[in-house]
Amino acid sequence: xxxxxxxxxxxxxxxxxxxxxxxxxxxxxxxxxxxxxxxxxxxxxxxxxxxxxxxxxxxxxxxxxxxxxxxxxxxxxxxxxxxxxxxxxxxxxxxxxxxxxxxxxxxxxxxxxxxxxxxxxxxxxxxxxxxxxxxxxxxxxxxxxxxxxxxxxxxxxxxxxxxxxxxxxxxxxxxxxxxxxxxxxxxxxxxxxxxxxxxxxxxxxxxxxxxxxxxxxxxxxxxxxxxxxxxxxxxxxxxxxxxxxxxxxxxxxxxxxxxxxxxxxxxxxxxxxxxxxxxxxxxxxxxxxxxxxxxxxxxxxxxxxxxxxxxxxxxxxxxxxxxxxxxxxxxxxxxxxxxxxxxxxxxxxxxxxxxxxxxxxxxxxxxxxxxxxxxxxxxxxxxxxxxxxxxxxxxxxxxxxxxxxxxxxxxxxxxxxxxxxxxxxxxxxxxxxxxxxxxxxxxxxxxxxxxxxxxxxxxxxxxxxxxxxxxxxxxxxxxxxxxxxxxxxxxxxxxxxxxxxxxxxxxxxxxxxxxx
Amino acid sequence: xxxxxxxxxxxxxxxxxxxxxxxxxxxxxxxxxxxxxxxxxxxxxxxxxxxxxxxxxxxxxxxxxxxxxxxxxxxxxxxxxxxxxxxxxxxxxxxxxxxxxxxxxxxxxxxxxxxxxxxxxxxxxxxxxxxxxxxxxxxxxxxxxxxxxxxxxxxxxxxxxxxxxxxxxxxxxxxxxxxxxxxxxxxxxxxxxxxxxxxxxxxxxxxxxxxxxxxxxxxxxxxxxxxxxxxxxxxxxxxxxxxxxxxxxxxxxxxxxxxxxxxxxxxxxxxxxxxxxxxxxxxxxxxxxxxxxxxxxxxxxxxxxxxxxxxxxxxxxxxxxxxxxxxxxxxxxxxxxxxxxxxx
Numbered sequence: 001x002x003x004x005x006x007x008x009x010x011x012x013x014x015x016x017x018x019x020x021x022x023x024x025x026x027x028x029x030x031x032x033x034x035x036x037x038x039x040x041x042x043x044x045x046x047x048x049x050x051x052x053x054x055x056x057x058x059x060x061x062x063x064x065x066x067x068x069x070x071x072x073x074x075x076x077x078x079x080x081x082x083x084x085x086x087x088x089x090x091x092x093x094x095x096x097x098x099x100x101x102x103x104x105x106x107x108x109x110x111x112x113x114x115x116x117x118x119x120x121x122x123x124x125x126x127x128x129x130x131x132x133x134x135x136x137x138x139x140x141x142x143x144x145x146x147x148x149x150x151x152x153x154x155x156x157x158x159x160x161x162x163x164x165x166x167x168x169x170x171x172x173x174x175x176x177x178x179x180x181x182x183x184x185x186x187x188x189x190x191x192x193x194x195x196x197x198x199x200x201x202x203x204x205x206x207x208x209x210x211x212x213x214x215x216x217x218x219x220x221x222x223x224x225x226x227x228x229x230x231x232x233x234x235x236x237x238x239x240x241x242x243x244x245x246x247x248x249x250x251x252x253x254x255x256x257x258x259x260x261x262x263x264x265x266x267x268x269x270x271x272x273x274x275x276x277x278x279x280x281x282x283x284x285x286x287x288x289x290x291x292x293x294x295x296x297x298x299x300x301x302x303x304x305x306x307x308x309x310x311x312x313x314x315x316x317x318x319x320x321x322x323x324x325x326x327x328x329x330x331x332x333x334x335x336x337x338x339x340x341x342x343x344x345x346x347x348x349x350x351x352x353x354x355x356x357x358x359x360x361x362x363x364x365x366x367x368x369x370x371x372x373x374x375x376x377x378x379x380x381x382x383x384x385x386x387x388x389x390x391x392x393x394x395x396x397x398x399x400x401x402x403x404x405x406x407x408x409x410x411x412x413x414x415x416x417x418x419x420x421x422x423x424x425x426x427x428x429x430x431x432x433x434x435x436x437x438x439x440x441x442x443x444x445x446x447x448x449x450x451x452x453x454x455x456x457x458x459x460x461x462x463x464x465x466x467x468x469x470x471x472x473x474x475x476x477x478x479x480x481x482x483x484x485x486x487x488x489x490x491x492x493x494x495x496x497x498x499x500x501x502x503x504x505x506x507x508x509x510x511x512x513x514x515x516x
Numbered sequence: 517x518x519x520x521x522x523x524x525x526x527x528x529x530x531x532x533x534x535x536x537x538x539x540x541x542x543x544x545x546x547x548x549x550x551x552x553x554x555x556x557x558x559x560x561x562x563x564x565x566x567x568x569x570x571x572x573x574x575x576x577x578x579x580x581x582x583x584x585x586x587x588x589x590x591x592x593x594x595x596x597x598x599x600x601x602x603x604x605x606x607x608x609x610x611x612x613x614x615x616x617x618x619x620x621x622x623x624x625x626x627x628x629x630x631x632x633x634x635x636x637x638x639x640x641x642x643x644x645x646x647x648x649x650x651x652x653x654x655x656x657x658x659x660x661x662x663x664x665x666x667x668x669x670x671x672x673x674x675x676x677x678x679x680x681x682x683x684x685x686x687x688x689x690x691x692x693x694x695x696x697x698x699x700x701x702x703x704x705x706x707x708x709x710x711x712x713x714x715x716x717x718x719x720x721x722x723x724x725x726x727x728x729x730x731x732x733x734x735x736x737x738x739x740x741x742x743x744x745x746x747x748x749x750x751x752x753x754x755x756x757x758x759x760x761x762x763x764x765x766x767x768x769x770x771x772x773x774x775x776x777x778x779x780x781x782x783x784x785x786x787x788x789x790x791x792x793x794x795x796x797x798x799x800x801x802x803x804x805x806x807x808x809x810x811x812x813x814x815x816x817x818x819x820x821x822x823x824x825x826x827x828x829x830x831x832x833x834x835x836x837x838x839x840x841x842x843x844x845x846x847x848x849x850x851x852x853x854x855x856x857x858x859x860x
Contacts, residue, residue: 014698015525066698102711104757125711126728126756336857 001084002051002074006038006065015064016040018071025057029074036071049074056084103127110136113381113393150263151309151343152287158347158366158382160293160314162267164226164246171207172226172246178204182221190217201225209249218257220245228268230510233257239264242284248294250508261306262288267314269508273300282307282327282341292316293348295503308341308360313348315503319372324358347382351397369397407447410462410477414445417496417516426515439515441489449474458486458493481505488514523703526670526696530561533675534598537682538569541596544682545572547587548600548636558602559638559697584610584635588618591633596682603649604637604691608656618687619662630685634678640693640743640794641842646833652743652795652826657689658772658804665772666721667691667742670699671709672769680720691771693743693794712749712765721770723778728756734764734786736852739779739805741768744792744843751848763790763852774804780813787818788858790851792843797825819856824848 006016017039023029034046035055049055053076059065075081103111103118106129111118114136121127121135150166174182178200182189192200197214206220209229214220218233222241228249237257239245241264248268253259253276260279276298278290285307292298293314300320304310308326312318324344331337342361346352350364353372364370365382374391384393401409414434421428421438429437435444442457449459451466459474464483468474473486475497482494482504492515494504524532537544546562552575556563566573576583580601587597601607607614618631641650657665664686668677674696681688704714704724713730716722726749727734740748745767755761764782768774783789789809791802802823809821824843832838853859 102753102757104760106760124708125713125730128756128760 001076001080002049002053003070004035004047004050004055004072004074005070006047006067015066018059018061018063018065019044020061021057022046023055026054029053029055047071051076053077054081056081104129107132109392110378113379114139115381150287150289151311152289154309154311154343154345156311158313159291159311159345160348161291161311162246162248162265162293164228164248164267165265165291166263170224172224172244173205174201174223174225175204176223179221179223182219186219186221189221190219194218201227215255222264234274242288248508250510252510254300259290261290262286264290266290266292267294267296269295269510270298271296272298273302273320275301276304277302278304278306280305280307280325281329287343294508299354309343309345311343311345313346313350313366315349316346317351318346319352319354319356321355322352322357323355324362326360328360356391367397368393407462410447410460411445413460413477413497413500414443417443417493420496420516421492424515439489441487443489443493449476456486456489458490460493460497475504477502492516523700526668526674526692526699526701527560529674529701530678530692530697531563531565533678534562534565535568536675537679538565538572541682543594544596544598545574545590546598546600547574547576547583549576549578549602551575551600557600559692559694561636561692561697562600580606580609581613584613584618587633587635588613588621588631591631591687592621592629596632596634598634598636598682601635601637603645604639604653605648605651607635607637607653607689611656614657614663614687615660619660622686623662631687632682632685633687634681634684634690635688636690636692638692638694638697640695641831641838642743642835643694644833644835644838647830650831650838652693652793654689654691654742654771654793655795655800658774658801660772662686663772664688664721664770665691666769667693667771668696668769669693669724669742669745669767670696671702671704671714671724671745671767672722673703674701677721677769683720691742695743695746699746710749711753717778717781718770718775723769724765724767725778725782726752726765726767728752728762731764731785733762734782735761735858736788736790736855737764737766737779737782737786738790738792738848738852739766739768739776739802740792741771741801742794744794747843747845748792748848751845751852754845754849755852759853761852761858771801774808776805776808776812779805779809780816783809783813783816787816788855789817789821790824790848790855791821792824792848792851793826794843795826796828797823798828800825822851822855824851 019039020037023035029035029049030052033049035049036047038045038047051074053074056073059071065071073084075084107127110129110132116135118127121131194214198208198212202208206225208227211230212227213232215233215235215237217235218237220239222245224244226246230250231247232252234253234255236255239259242262245264247266250268251266251270253272254274256275258277258279260283270292283306287308288306289309290306292312295315296312297317302318303323305325310324326344327341333339340360344358345363347366349367351369353370355372356370356374358376362376363379365380368380368382368384370376370391371387374387375389376391380386383397385395385397386393411434418428418431418436426438445460448463448465449461453472455471457472460477462478464474464476468484472484473490474483480502491512495511496516551557551562551573552566587599590597621629621631639652654665666677666681666688668674681690702709707713712726712728715725738748748765752763752765764786766779766782791805793801802825806821824847826843827841829841831841
């Protein structure tokens with residue numbers, strides 16, 4: 001395809017008059033044929049065709065055309081002519097109105113984060129971050145439930161609160177005299193044996209379930225104390241709350257825990273490592289509420305500052321040395337320095353990588369992942385993978401799996417489990433049809449469990465379509481539910497699945513130890 | 517397919533204004549090189565004028581010094597000459613007439629005479645015209661008492677400015693940036709140009725004040741004129757879109773005598789000033805603005821005034837080298853970002 005361009009003939013002008021076409025539009029022209037007359041300020045010139053073909057004119061006669069513009073094409077083949085026609089249709093399509101809006105980069109990023117259509121902004125002039133923030137706030141105000149005063153208006157959307165959350169009754173209220181002595185002389189309590197600690201708290205009115213372990217040198221002091229069955233607080237742990245501490249069954253905390261805030265509601269099946277700190281500046285503030293959902297994971301040396309509500313959802317992973325702050329420290333607001341106090345929310349099943357920092361006001365959407373060492377300011381949308389300083393969504397937190405791929409991954413679990421058991425020194429039979437035997441129990445994978453099988457057996461499956469007889473345990477990997485009961489082999493398989501992120505109901509559940 | 521409708525280009529607006537002025541006043545004459553039809557002047561501003569008014573459009577030899585003298589004489593004798601200097605650079609050839617005659621006659625003769633002369637001078641680069649046809653020499657004129665220097669921008673009412681210049685009893689140097697001719701003359705509609713709110717202030721040569729916040733707040737005031745306005749507006753837009761930094765822009769049209777009321781009003785809001793001009797840096801427009809603003813509004817300023825201008829050198833012919841010499845959008849952005857308290 002050849003172009004006919006209006007070339008500069010005169011240094012002082014930007015435009016020339018396209019006076020006359022000498023050939024009809026879409027007619028055949030030959031090389032060197034004069035096709036139009038152009039008047040510039042210094043001369044009138046005829047423009048020649050650079051080649052042979054069909055001429056496609058882009059301007060009418062007697063119009064001023066900017067120098068350097070293409071005024072016509074010469075299509076040398078029928079395909080070229082067709083593509084010119086297609087291009088012309090494209091060019092005449094109306095521009096979408098949103099494309100005309102001038103939005104700042106911050107506004108565009110925030111709008112993308114919240115899935116907001118910028119054409120919803122009714123305003124003359126540039127669309128700024130504040131305009132989008134206002135829209136978000138309006139949407140939130142509609143969505144947020146009324147009441148919830150201890151949450152200071154923080155939306156709990158996407159966050160499963162633990163069953164211990166704000167029971168409102170007086171369960172576990174400590175005798176005020178006992179509490180006063182606890183606060184006055186904490187070392188006396190710390191020096192008690194674990195069993196005596198439990199007995200002392202129970203005697204003073206605390207609600208302490210069965211199998212609760214309070215480690216050597218640990219201290220628990222709050223006007224209301226609720227520790228459900230199987231709660232473990234590691235050695236040298238310190239729990240000091242202004243109103244209540246409530247922890248669900250089977251939750252366990254490693255050594256050197258520090259938990260200080262006004263209200264702490266922790267769910268069941270939480271696993272927390274060593275040297276974890278909840279508290280920091282402002283932990284006595286009226287809004288210092290901590291809520292951690294069931295099955296959450298908190299890694300070693302994590303630090304969660306609680307002076308505004310911190311809501312951590314169900315099955316959230318807050319990994320080693322990650323940090324949450326709800327306020328900053330700095331110079332005078334009257335000198336223009338920022339003075340920020342804001343809640344932080346991690347919606348259900350979100351994950352925060354090693355050493356990541358969540359600044360006051362952060363909200364991590366459900367199932368989103370924040371990469372290690374990232375710094376979060378603002379919101380990360382549900383299902384996003386976000387990375388960087390500041391963290392920005394770069395993709396999705398999970399991949400979409402085909403059925404075939406999912407089946408392949410599930411089947412490979414049998415191979416991996418078999419290999420692990422063999423390496424651990426257990427006697428295992430060879431795999432045959434996704435099935436092997438260990439410790440007298442058959443372990444197998446079937447895409448769909450339809451009932452039957454010789455007990456004892458542990459079955460991994462993607463769907464359960466039949467009754468589960470006695471002596472058989474079926475783990476539905478997709479519905480994440482265990483049917484039936486079993487022994488050490490079931491526990492071991494369940495633990496193996498847990499380490500692949502598959503946590504089963506009924507729960508909470510703690511691995512008592514076994515083959516893996 | 518036809519070209520889409522757009523605002524008049526600068527050259528059309530000026531050309532129409534000249535026709536209107538000639539139709540309404542018999543005492544106006546125009547002198548210059550190559551101004552007759554069909555050529556109509558190097559930049560086509562006088563197109564059609566000599567055909568319509570053959571006795572009042574005079575083509576002259578290439579002799580700017582005598583041209584200024586002839587025009588001064590005509591003005592002293594009651595006519596209203598408009599002098600077209602083909603390239604503003606050649607104003608230098610008339611400087612003796614300007615400095616020792618045109619600017620002094622009225623005061624020397626105790627107000628018994630006036631010199632109502634308009635000198636139209638295309639200035640500015642970015643066309644590859646080289647060292648002697650690309651300069652912005654307004655600053656040479658700014659220090660001459662008793663003349664008026666008016667620079668039009670693509671957002672000013674070009675016709676109104678030119679008409680006011682012809683009506684003015686003072687000698688008026690009317691600066692037309694060359695890029696203005698080919699660009700649309702974008703006037704405020706409903707108080708806005710694009711996304712920016714615009715006010716006009718001052719008479720008869722108003723300043724245009726632009727704000728993205730409806731004149732409520734701003735980080736800095738960028739003071740500019742003429743051909744730098746589109747570059748400053750691009751820079752201000754980039755600052756908003758990329759950094760959410762909002763600046764006022766004040767585009768003066770009356771450079772001399774310098775009146776900065778509109779600038780001071782903006783500075784009271786923003787607390788910082790950046791000047792932007794296409795001429796070379798030293799001893800220029802920005803220096804004069806800085807001196808006056810610091811004197812009048814010291815307590816409003818939180819940062820030293822920053823100047824954006826051409827490097828102190830000559831303008832090369834090659835476009836790439838020319839770009840290196842001239843102030844750019846990036847230079848303006850950088851100057852604003854470098855103000856105290858802007859970039860954090």
